[in-house]
Amino acid sequence: MNFERRNLSDDQLLDLYKRLLKPRLIEEKMLILIRQGKVSKWFSGIGQEAISCGITAVLGKDEYILPMHRNLGVFTGRDIPLYRLFSQWQGKAAGFTKGRDRSFHFGTQEYKIIGMISHLGPQMGVADGIALANKLKKNGKVTAVFTGEGATSEGDFHEALNIAAVWDLPVLFIIENNGYGLSTPTNEQYRCENLADKGVGYGMEAHILDGNNILEIYNELSEIVESMRTNPRPVLIEFKTFRMRGHEEASGTKYVPQELMDMWAEKDPVDNFRRYLLKQNILRQDKDDQWREEIRKEIDDNLLIANTEADIKATYEQEVGDVYAPYDFEEIKPGSETENIRFVDAISQGLRQSFERHENLVIMGQDIAEYGGAFKITDGFVDLFGKDRIKNTPICESAVVSAGMGLSINGYKSIVEMQFADFVSTGFNPIVNYLAKVHYRWGENADVVVRMPCGGGTQAGPFHSQTNEAWFTKTPGLKVVYPAFPYDAKGLLTASINDPNPVMFFEHKLLYRSIYQDVPTNYYTLPLGQAAVLREGKDVTIVAFGAAVHWALETLDKNPEISADLIDLRTLQPLDKDTVYKSIKKTNKVIILQEDSLFGGIASDIAAMITEDCFEYLDGPVRRVASLDTPIPFTKALEDQYLAKGRFEETLKELVAY
Template structure:
């Protein structure tokens, strides 16, 4: 292995050596602890340290790095105390996740490190969002994100690189090609000769380097970072290396040919660099022993301190509360001055008002800039706020949701438009595993609103008409709102923008141009989690939301002989249990109405809660009126039959006859 010291001083080379040696010795300690049974699992990066150390040393301290689970050198080079890391690995209260997550699945704003989740690919889109925030803010910063050769087959890899290429984001995508994805060799993972050649397809620079040569890694990343800071663009770097131990220690390496292990043992990054420094007379056998002894003493002390730290004490209230970033909403009263608006225009007015209030708010979605979005809700926005903040995106829902989280991490707010709520499936993992869990895991907010144009009634068929709110109402960490009127549409939008937690904002497409109402001018908010009682009646109560509100209003208007309480939930997570309980107490007969399918729809949760908490006040079984348990058909006759509205009369009659 050839080393080129360039202009580096003797002290700089010795410092690099110590940075390289330290994570190796920590790893060796972990293997001893594993054999002793004092720890239960370890993902070893032995043989790959040069990549993490070299790349991290190339970055400025205020630049974000997104590592993976074999990148201990990133954390040690950023000077995170070993005691803190050990506490994290052991699930101690003093760890970054306080026992809630494992390994390097955490972030640290202090150290500008954002850890991975087990799905490997999603952090690449987060890097896009972090870099986008720097780009909009005019900072000359680079974001460095690690991935493995196995994750290059994931859609998240391609989406993230494509976004970075299209937007000229200052991101270095670093692939650690270590030969195996668990036990699957690279020959069974991809056909291309070099992973760096994948850059060609995205019109960006790609290069392959020796990932075991710490100086080559350091110099390459330093050179790239320096040019990217002044000429923002993404670059793909493939670092060739090898995983000398199992995917995790229990996996072993029996599937690796012995000669391959022997070949790569000769390329050990630490041994080769140590030999180089010995040859340059910067190290001696004695100085190596002295350095190692000092590091060993430090490691032993830090590890034992961490072992003595407190284990978590289970507290259910604290666990539930920590799913969300603290936010005590102060409802802003609406102005008495109002204008009659369509539902669609109220949403648009809410977004425009939010964009004017928050200069760090970025809108992203397909066709939302000059075209104004599929439903023209953002028409004219790019003229007023500029294309930096109103961004057309490629068709890549996963990357855009991830980028929204990255924007939030780096001080921005994001609103993401799903062109249709049905398309959210392509970004599902980012929502339920990244947005929803980030605060619980390591205390970081996810200040992202996702707009969900939803619902049937337009003959759009199975892929443009679904009511999919129940996919998310069961996911802790998400908030979900669903306005039924223009007043609430604007007020809930602004409340969602205020809230530092991820909010899914459902908006019914059929209502866009079919209902109007008075909407106050200026800034006001509606309380998230508070229902509206639209009618008071004595015979029964209807609990509903979204389009169901209008079905119920129409039905009651057509049947003046009925006396019903009508509740518009407005919010589904959290939902207003107090108002529901009062309705049960008042008349004892409850009908839950929603557009979603019957089985496992959100009405089932409401019904179960009433049964558990209000059973003694019921005069009849809780009844649900929902859509058929089928996909949504296109034909108007079939769609009308599908929708809950077609069964509303018979369900009410059944409830009253009980």
């Protein structure tokens, strides 16, 4: 291995060696503990330490790093107290996730480290968002994100690189090419000779470095990173290295040819650099022995702290209480001046006034800038707020949602507009596995609103007409809002943007230009989780949301003899059970109307809750009316048959007469 010190001082060289030595000695201890059954799982980075340690040494401590589970050197390089890492691995309270996640699946704002999730890919989009925030702040900071050669096959990898290139984001994309994705060798993962070649396809600068040579890593990256700070842009680095242990310890390495193991053992990054320093008389043997003893003592002392820490005691209140970030709703009352506007205008007005109120608010979506979006909701916003905040995106929902998460991590609020709610399926993973879980896992806000133009009645067919709220109402950590009127849409949208939790905001397309209402012209907010009672009666309770509210109103107007409480839920998560239960205890009958297909919809959960909590008040069966359990069709006759609207009146009359 050829080491070139260039202009590095002896102290700098020794510092790099100590950075390498510490994670190696921790790893050696962990391998003993796992054999003793004292650690449940371990992902070894032995043989790859130079990459983590070199990158961490190059970046400033205020620059974010997004490592993976084989990057212990990032955590030790940021001087995290070892007992906290040991507590994390043992599921103790002094860790970073309160026992809710293991390994390096956590983040810490204190040390500017954002750990991975098991799905790997989304963290690259998160890095885009962090870097976008840095670019908006014009602070000259670089973000580094790790991935393995296996994860470069994921769509998130391509989406994140493309976004970073199009937006000139200062992201250092790091590929640790260690030869195997668990047991699958690289020749079964991709056909290009070098993964760095993929950078060319995105118009991105790319380099290949020896992942076992700490000086090559440090020297080359020092120049690259300094250049990125003054000339913001993404750079892709492929590090050639090797994993000397199994994917995790239980999997072993029997699938690796022994000659390959022997070859890479000779390239060990710690041993080779140690021999170089000894040969150059930069490191003395007694000093090396002293450091090793000091580090081993630090490990043992901190293990004792972690081992003597009490085990976590589960409490219902804490577990449920940590699903959402704390938020004190700020009520801003509507003014007396109103104008009669459409649903779509109310959404646009709420967005515009939120942008005026929050200088750190960014919206991302397809065709939302000069074109104004598919429904013209952001028309004129570029002139008002500039393209830095009104950002057209490539067609890549997953990385855009992840970028929203990154913006939140780095102090921004974001809105992601799905061109149609149906398209959220390609951004599903980061919503349900990152945004929804991040506060519960390690206390981070996901200050992201995902706008969802949805619903049928426009003959748009199976891919532009779904109302897919049930995909999200069952996912803890998400809030789901679904207004039916312009007044509610504006006030709930502004409140959703204020809320530090992830909000799925459904906007029914059929209502956009068909429903008018007098809406206050000022900025105001409405609390999430409060239903509205639109009609009051004594015979039956009708529970609905979205377009279904208008179907119910039409039915009641057509049948004035039916005396009903009509409840517009407005928010599906959190759900206002109290208003529903209070009405049922008065009317003793309930019917739930939803546009989504029946099986698995939120009406089923509401019906179950009513049966459990209000059974003694019921004078009839809890009825559900929903659309057919088929995809939503295109032709009007088929769509009319599909939608629940045509079956509601008959079912309502049957229940009233029961």
